[in-house]
Amino acid sequence: MFAQENYEGTLESQYTTLAKQLDALLSGENDVIANLSNASAVLNQFLQEINWVGFYLMKDGELVLGPFQGLPACVRIAVGRGVCGTAVAQKKTIVVEDVHAFPGHIACDAASNSEIVIPLLKEGEVIGVLDIDSPIKNRFSEDDERGLTLFVQTLLKHL
Template sequence: MTDYRLLTQQLKSLAEDEPNFIPVLSNASALIYENLEDLNWAGFYLMDKGALLLGPFQGKVACIRIPLGKGVCGTAAGEDRTLLVPNVHEFPGHIACDGASNSEIVVPIHRKDGKVIGVLDIDSPSLNRFSEEDREGLENLVKAIEDVTEFDGISFE
């Protein structure tokens, strides 16, 4: 079982003196990938020109650009809600960036004004990998990222 409280504290410590989002998201993806079991991808997509653009990540190669409303990531960003998908092959419009992925959780990331500027995306090769505990822990981790990172001066359009 993942200690999300400790993971969040570690991220806050790493981001303590650096508000730039690139190193914060880079370290966050590494922390997640190293501390959650049974993953094949953990990373971020950020808004760019009306779509999600690949950001810092750990794992296998990934899709570079995902349209809003498409796949799990684009749907989560477009609807501004966390999506926990037990079987991605049953998700309408699923984009198979990695054929080994079978379950996924995606959490939207916001600027201080509430605008969605990206998502945290985590994939697993196992079906039903993610639980409500994971949802709560990852939503709290994203909240910490939002609190410690300067997204406001950057145009995520």
């Protein structure tokens, strides 16, 4: 149902459709873990050429592993460390074309070569991040960044 090849139109319109489907899927449910679990599953089905997608949540001043799809992952990440921690510290999306060139990159999966991390912001505070890894270098385009930002904005209405 959610695989990208089942969507028509531009990548932008595909992400718009995906965000609308996420909104409908999460409508009426307010459990954070359930909604993050479904969101990671939806992205895992929709996105091609990725090897990990999931969430880290802020707890006691650090990121702690939340719902995800993929191989086992690092459980805790300090703010300012790696791509995820840097995205939290800067409160902005970070797209990394080659994770091996990113200072302080945390290699949870040696197969990962590129990454996008989008902070989940509520009332100006980071409550977590969406983290997506790919085995393909330079996997994430500006269209992906815009589409995933829309996806996160839709998700935040249900958290």
